[in-house]
Amino acid sequence: MTARMLIDGAPADQVPALDRGLAYGDGLFESIRLVGVVAPLWSRHMRRLSESCERLRIPALDPAQLWREALEVTRGMPQAVVRITVTRGVGERGYTLPVSPQPLRVVAAFAPPQVMDSAYAQGVRMRICAIRLAEQPLLAGMKHLNRLEQVLARAEWDDPAIAEGVLCDSHGRVISATMANLFAVVDGVLLTPALDRCGVAGVGRAEVLTAYPQAQVGELSLDTLLGASEVFLSSSVRGILPVHSLGEQVYVPGVLTRQLQLHWHNLGFSMEQDG
């Protein structure tokens, strides 16, 4: 692993062992795609981070400072993913919020994940995960550090031919993939699951909903998903990935998927050059 990192603004690769981010997962993160010195979805990432800090009562961070640090850790990298981790900082033992929290911030640069051209062209293979996401409205939507469900979901398979898994909630409603949001075209309408009870409201998803305002946010059953005419994943890091198949069900990337891939290209991403 290569990662260049700034911790509270200084080059470092360690954090206090008593940080509440480690103790309780008491914090948030953003994984942000950079193309050179441009992060096309930056303002969406900052908005989600700021809203989530408010929900968790973590003091807000300065986006200008984060941007300077993102540029510093990615200097010289033509393509990068910056992970910004924000925690409530060091605290006494126990859940009680510190009276004067000193948030910790980690800004780390990584090489982007390798996605093959064929994934963008023909799509990726998916499976249905057995784990059901628990429903917690007070945490839903946020990209917080409590991610054991995603770890367990991703551990369900190790076939490298399967790129992603569909996650459902305890009522069997489709919510998302393990590291991306999910869209389906049903009877010509673009649908994506509501995320008010579980799931992460992705920045890529927000961009799709803005680019295609006719999309509907609501309930999506597994049966409806299996009967969709197009299915794709949205990810701020990977972009728009067509789904080739879900188990035995095969999809063909259609007009809407291609339209949103083009939109992604026009935003300034050039995902096709990763692989």
Add this chain to the structure above:
Amino acid sequence: MTARMLIDGAPADQVPALDRGLAYGDGLFESIRLVGVVAPLWSRHMRRLSESCERLRIPALDPAQLWREALEVTRGMPQAVVRITVTRGVGERGYTLPVSPQPLRVVAAFAPPQVMDSAYAQGVRMRICAIRLAEQPLLAGMKHLNRLEQVLARAEWDDPAIAEGVLCDSHGRVISATMANLFAVVDGVLLTPALDRCGVAGVGRAEVLTAYPQAQVGELSLDTLLGASEVFLSSSVRGILPVHSLGEQVYVPGVLTRQLQLHWHNLGFSMEQDG
């Protein structure tokens, strides 16, 4: 905060910023009460840790090594709490399990929490938390590092006269307190909630269930709790704490509460001398 710490066996106070414990809460912890060089519930802590490591597929740790480290960090302390944190270690970015995980272990000593004598004698005041615990059978029972629900629950009040809050699940069933398990005597029967869908299966709770095998594990409604003749909390760190009141409802510590406090004393704890 004073803490003496060993990280992977060496004196240190920082952990790698790319550890999955910080990134995803991908790990476990135990908070263990020591009286001098004795930890009366040690073997229960080690059993829970080992079972949870197996459930999360984290390689098992050597209890003898952990015990040596617990003794080292608490040397000279007449009373201590040792927090053992175990994570899946550093990993690549992404949820996929590392092929060869190198677990991280942090063994840290703290002064025990101050509990006033009156709390053990007359009991503590409690409130009912508004947050409802999400139901995730695959994580239920474990003391894992995904504890944002407890952080949010504890943040619901700051009245120092209120010691604890009752947590219910999304169906309104009573599960536990924020940092202790809960027992109620109803019609002469000792009851404690089942923890197969949410909650932490405390080591103190396990000791109570062994010491008083007539206790019943099952469903406990808020109404039943409010109508109980005795209510107490169990905690491996604080011991048996009578509940004086839950909102407006007042309880009087009874025979069963006193019997279990005596059992705790006989185990080798002397909680009364903390305050």
